Ligand SMILES: Nc1nc2c(ncn2[C@@H]2O[C@H](COP(=O)(O)OP(=O)(O)OP(=O)(O)O)[C@@H](O)[C@H]2O)c(=O)[nH]1
């Protein structure tokens with residue numbers, strides 16, 4: 586199972602590419618597309634609510650194993666730049682760059698754009714990402730791209746195998762009530778194994794719920810493990826009590842005030858005490874106030890934040906600090922507790 590986030594500039598062909606890679610499923614400010622080949626499942630996450638809000642973009646990347654960065658053959662725009670900044674903060678484990686709408690260009694211009702992208706991403710977390718031209722019109726490169734993503738699936742399986750014995754952790758990305766079934770949540774199992782009848786806790790509220798049934802790709806299963814995308818029917822909780830980003834887990838820290846060790850974004854990322862910022866962690870988001878700041882080693886900062894609401898987190902979780910009213914580049918820094 587490979588989860589792919591589509592990121593990139595405005596009108597860069599993300600949605601068209603997603604619809605070529607899979608069949609449309611769950612729909613909100615992020616839209617999921619699925620493609621099944623034998624045992625292998627490809628899920629593509631299109632953050633349709635971006636660039637209006639950075640939230641769907643951060644959510645899509647945090648829901649995925651691989652980032653697919655789309656650059657239209659006509660070139661990069663300001664939002665593509667913003668996405669590069671976010672990649673450099675979050676440092677996703679796997680990424681591919683695709684030059685979309687290759688049919689509107691020529692091999693020489695595509696080659697020139699590749700060089701430009703390589704120069705722009707040099708020294709960033711995207712350095713070394715493979716660049717593949719595609720066109721949803723001529724179908725150039727689509728099969729090759731899909732094959733490449735399935736190749737990564739083999740690698741991901743090994744990565745996830747090492748996580749199946751850990752305590753379970755599932756961030757909720759969608760939740761709703763189904764008549765006759767009750768509360769259903771959708772999410773990816775980040776680590777651990779979940780079985781029917783398991784009693785689990787939902788953080789931050791600390792609510793207990795029992796797993797009534799588990800579905801994967803519309804099929805009932807008894808158990809799901811790290812790397813799987815699941816639908817869980819839960820007993821003991823109602824959909825209206827949940828929020829995107831709540832985590833089904835064995836244990837999480839829960840707090841509305843934190844001290845974060847922060848690295849600032851390239852080129853920008855200035856902020857100071859008393860600034861109102863927006864925080865993203867996992868699939869949670871909240872406004873927050875910077876209440877303290879001090880330089881620490883390696884050009885990093887200790888940043889104290891007071892959040893408008895409690896968030897659930899574990900050691901090593903990545904908090905993105907952003908400023909929503911900045912028209913150009915909204916990502917300021919990344920921090921860990
Ligand atoms: N010629 C050509 N046009 C394409 C291709 N892919 C997408 N387009 C066109 O490019 C435009 C933008 O495509 P979308 O898929 O909506 O791009 P997007 O990145 O999802 O756009 P936003 O979500 O609005 O930022 C549409 O008019 C598409 O028909 C392609 O491979 N070739």
Ligand SMILES: [Mg+2]
Nearest residue numbers: 599600601633
């Ligand atoms: Mg779109």
